[in-house]
Amino acid sequence: MRKEVAIVNCKAWTPEGIVDAVGIREGRVVSIGEEREVISDLEDPKIVNLGGLWLLPGLHDCHIHLPSYGIRRLLWTDLRGCKTVSEVISRLSRRKKENVIIGYGFGELDRLPTRSDLDRVSKEKPVVAVRVCGHLSVLNSKAMEITGLYSEKGIVRLDVSRVTSRLPPPSREDLRRAYEYVFSNLIEKGIVAVNYMANTSLFPRDLEVLSEIKPPVRIRVYVPFSNEIPKSNGPFEIKGVKVILDGSLGARTAFLKEEYSDDPGNKGTLYLGEDELREIRKSYDGQMAVHAIGDGAIEIAVEVLRGRDRIEHFSLPSEDSIELASKKKIIASIQPQFVSSDYWIPKRLGARGKMAYPFKKMLDAGIIMCSGSDAPIEEIDPVRGIEILMEKGLTFEEALRTYTLNGAYATFEERERGEIEVGKLADMTISKSPLGRTIGTVVGGEFHIKGGVLPHSESPLRLL
The missing domain is CATH 3.10.310.70 (Diaminopimelate Epimerase; Chain A, domain 1)
Structure with a gap:
């Protein structure tokens, strides 16, 4: 890849407003502004004309099960x-x-x-x-x-x-095909970075295969908690451990403080008690990502976790849990698409259903939210996620931030990524409009376009 690139004739969404050019050197943004100024700041750049397309800060998927997405779609x-x-x-x-x-x-x-x-x-x-x-x-x-x-x-x-995990596992070739499939979909949806919640049934073979691949996205991994945490290796970086506290509302296994409205006597399932979770928290120095959906599970998680730990899903929090999570600076890793998929919530929860997915209330309380798909549970579709957040009362800028800067914050990388800003890594999403179809990505200055052709161009985009 050429060390210098000038992206021109674009609409780049930056902290300084919309600009029409971005200069990149060795994978980082070195200038933003008018086309002539950006080109003059570089020595011998490759010029890439986006034909009026938008450049958004690179979109993150902050909760995804990488090979599982491909396995379930292909096998x-x-x-x-x-x-x-x-x-x-x-x-x-x-x-x-x-x-x-x-x-x-x-x-x-x-x-x-x-x-x-x-x-x-x-x-x-x-x-x-x-x-x-x-x-x-x-x-x-x-x-x-x-x-x-x-x-x-x-x-x-x-x-x-x-x-x-108790059935014959997929082959290494099946895992490789699964990764290739999900990577293709991530490019098409404009995703530059993912938080991979590693599956118990595939771990650690999934990481062994991943280490042999050059992925087109930045991969941050949360592994199942155990006594031996693997080290980061080439294409991925281990960021923390994942612990599952409860199940799901759909299966009536999310742990509630009161019984399900459509299943009397059932409060769901709690896989770990508060004391057990506290022991894990004491024994591990790094960041924890805890799956907690029901109000009972969330209450336990916010009591135990520390600042900048994560609660995955955070679907049915009480007002007390929202207040404590904000006070302790616990990150809420949310899945906006659950809102439309969980149409049956009034039947499951009765009046409590109004408490589900209170994203605006969480934002107003000061909770940092990062967004993801939980694919393959949902499709990879950050644009739809942003639309749902706006339907729940967030502005476009607030919704976008959950997929960009907050995504970087969730993995302690907000100084490196998350905005199109001088000094930060050149990670960007190419889109027809802020809420339009995504075309591809730029990751560390390297372009990834599905099919290799920009919509306005008849020839493949090549930067070599």
Whole structure:
């Protein structure tokens, strides 16, 4: 890559306002402003004309499961959109030639599938159907036999990684294909950096394969808590550990202070108590990312965590939890797309449903929020996430910041990334408009355009 690049004829969103040119040297922004001034600040730059496209600060996805996104799209049966159990069985039956049959993505059906339903697909091979939230799976008899997870109806209310970790794993080649698939989607959606929440079922093989790849995005990893934390290696950087406190609202396993409105007697599942979480917090010096969705789980997390630790999801916080999280400077890692997906919340929670996803209240309280997709739970779509945040009362600038500067802040890199500013890394998103279709990215001054062609150009973009 040429050491100097001048991006001209653009609309660059900077702290100083909208400018029409950005100068880059050795991967960092060295000048912003008018085209003539930017070019004169450089010695022998490669000129890239964006034809009037926008340059936004590079978008982050602050909570994503990298290879799982590709695996579920490429190797598993897509159960999204199914309305009935019969439709689930029909789709799974198309994969009878597979040695392990896994379907993913069903939501609200006419009823929950059962072991006997999946036995109709196959009795000789393991069959698993996973709810879209990833916190409820249904196993056939063979899958229960192999995994040792027994239930009368085959319904297992655990994180899916605790199920798939007991089944034959994907090959290294499958993992490589999965990474390539998700990287292509990240480029198309304008993502320059991700926070990868490593899956228990794939760890550490996922990082071994990742170390052999040159990814087009910056990867910050949160690994499952254990006594041995791996070291950063080339294409990725270990930022902290991940701990799961509860499940999901969809599976009725998010831990609530009061029972579910549509499931009397059930308050959800708490995988770790406050004392256990406190012991983990004492034993680990780095940043922690704690999955907590229900108000009961969030209350425990905010009591235990320290400043700049993260609570992943933060879906149903009480006002007291919001106040304490703000006071302790705990980061809320949110998934705006959950708002539209969780349309059934009034049925699950009754009047408490109005407390879910209070992003404006959290912002007003001073909580730093960073945004992500939780893909493959949701699609990778930061533009839609920004739209939802605006629907919840945030301005465009406030919503954008959760995907940019706050994303850098969440991994202690706000002085290096997150804005188009002189001295910072040249990480930018190319877009047709601030809320329009994303075209590609610039990461450390290197362009990544899906297909290699800008919309206004007939020839591939090359900077070598």
